[in-house]
Amino acid sequence: xxxxxxxxxxxxxxxxxxxxxxxxxxxxxxxxxxxxxxxxxxxxxxxxxxxxxxxxxxxxxxxxxxxxxxxxxxxxxxxxxxxxxxxxxxxxxxxxxxxxxxxxxxxxxxxxxxxxxxxxxxxxxxxxxxxxxxxxxxxxxxxxxxxxxxxxxxxxxxxxxxxx
Numbered sequence: 712x713x714x715x716x717x718x719x720x721x722x723x724x725x726x727x728x729x730x731x732x733x734x735x736x737x738x739x740x741x742x743x744x745x746x747x748x749x750x751x752x753x754x755x756x757x758x759x760x761x762x763x764x765x766x767x768x769x770x771x772x773x774x775x776x777x778x779x780x781x782x783x784x785x786x787x788x789x790x791x792x793x794x795x796x797x798x799x800x801x802x803x804x805x806x807x808x809x810x811x812x813x814x815x816x817x818x819x820x821x822x823x824x825x826x827x828x829x830x831x832x833x834x835x836x837x838x839x840x841x842x843x844x845x846x847x848x849x850x851x852x853x854x855x856x857x858x859x860x861x862x863x864x865x866x867x868x869x870x871x872x873x874x875x
Contacts, residue, residue, distance in 0.1 A: 734868040785859035
């Protein structure tokens, strides 16, 4: 297929235009999308289905304002582990994946092993999270929390101009 994620194949300008539009408004109809990218609705539908089948589009979601659902506190949590043994790393990964408060979790190089972004209602919820997730784990050497005072930029859109 033309858009499989094989490194030698590229997205064409129609795919890029479709993806740019959908990243900003996934609720747009195929007819509206076709008008924006200069393709018929059926051609747009085929391309979107192909992009989904190829794993380029992995889902469609509503993006919520965390403050309006009682999750006004965003925390950046940096975790250093005692050991990065595969089994021990798998344990904390499973727990972090299962935790609803975790919005993003990254296994990273550098001073910390994991960087986690949490959304919580308040400091008490953070205290509870730490007690439930970190204090009970003997493999957590230390952790550092930073409270986000202001979100300057938050996006789920990826730059696509480099994909051409």
